[in-house]
Amino acid sequence: MTWTPARRVAPHDEAGLAAAVAAASAEGLRVRAMGAGHSFTPAAVTDGLHLDLDRLGGIESVLPQPDGTTHVTVRAGTRLSALNRLLAVLGLAMRNLGDIDRQSVAGAISTGTHGTGVRLGGLATQVRGVRVVTADGTVRTATDAAAPGTPERDLFEVARLGLGTAGVLAAVTLEVVPAFWLRAREEPWPLDRVLEGLEDYVDGNDHAEFYWFPGTRRALTLRNNRADADEVAAWAARRTGAAGRLRAAAGRARALLDDEVLSNGAFGVVNRIALAAPGAVPRLNAVSARALGARDYVAPSHDVFIHPRRVRFAEMEYALPRAELRGALAELDGWLRRSGEPVPFPVEVRFAAADDVWLSTARDRETAYVAVHQYAPMPHRRYFDAAEQVFTAVGGRPHWGKLHTRTADDLADHYPLDDVARVRGVVDPDGVFRNDYTDTVLGPPR
Secondary structure (H helix, E strand, O other): OOOOOOEEEOOOOHHHHHHHHHHHHHOOOOEEEEOOOOOOOOOOOOOOEEEEOOOOOOEEEEEEOOOOOEEEEEEOOOEHHHHHHHHHHOOEEOOOOOOOOOOEHHHHHHOOOOOOEOOOOOHHHHEEEEEEEOOOOOEEEEEOOOOOOOHHHHHHHHHHOOOOOOOEEEEEEEEEEEOOEEEEEEEEEEHHHHHHOHHHHHHOOOEEEEEEOOOOOEEEEEEEEEOOHHHHHHHHHOOOHHHHHHHHHHHHHHHHHHHHHHHHHHHHHHHHHHHHOHHHHHHHHHHHHHHOOOEEEEEEHHHHHOOOOOOOEEEEEEEEEHHHHHHHHHHHHHHHHHHOOOOOOOEEEEEEOOEOOOOOOOEOOOEEEEEEEEEOOOOOHHHHHHHHHHHHHOOOEEOOOOOOOOOHHHHOOOOOHHHHHHHHHHHOOOOOOOOHHHHHHHOOOO
């Protein structure tokens, strides 16, 4: 998507950010900030001031807590990839991550980015405080330590996950944990095996997900669990000495084969064939479903969570009540078989714990996330419309940063949008941080 703002500013520091917001507000311009531009929605579009936060990066402070966690305050424009490296140097890690690390911290939490793990929430649940620049250029601090119902706590709720409608995030305080390693197991399974044993599969692993290839009954399963000290030591020992170095080189070659050649290079070829010959998609998916073999390895957590994605796609993701997953996948499978719609991308399924974040897609319920993708040059509208009907029928909630057609009128059944509008009306009475997308999905402030 393209748009033309009145001006663009890339502030070097918080003072410059506050001055830019205050000046735009005084001129009657609307203000939107962009992180990495990873969102599929027009959440960052504005005809006023467009803020680039890339220069607001790095860690500001590190404060150990009595419970063994650590509070790390990080500037809002920091990319997750950079944050992971900085935390690793400090012997720390995010408790959970999504599978892409291109996003900025501010963009990721503001749109509801999440990973997988039935006992874990999305990134916004790891936020303990924010510094946010409001419409008059004032920098306000809000934390989760504030009592519910107070103005500070209300601001915290909308600022940590609210599409930037309470102001522009300048810094975020995250609760992180001591660095840990994961044992990753990737195996192709029959889809029926996954679904019939779904409760054990999800509850029996720290981080469980799977990819189902449309038109087949095959899935690639990913199970990641915390590695204990003995597992990490044994893995390290395998990579010492001449024989270990050979094994390590072989492991790196296998990772390159899986991640770059099969997952990206060959998969790119598959999608180009699908574009040229849509009728070949069922056979292509059957091949793809069997191409990736089993893999078992131990690595630092962020190296396991993050997967390279180099084939361009469009994406829609819905958060479903976990109990509705099997029925929804059966409905989607039925539509795909009846319609013959060519879909060379797998359907991704992940899981999350219930949380109490106002605008979290997992609010108040255990959640199964179902993401549908389509190769970028191929038409996606018919497929996404059909999937959205299936997901909406079982109470699904759309990801705020991915394609969907929902509006505030029906999303009000899922979220406290009146409270969100009230808070926005207090901190942004003139609607400086509004745009058409936020008005569509949240309604205007009042």
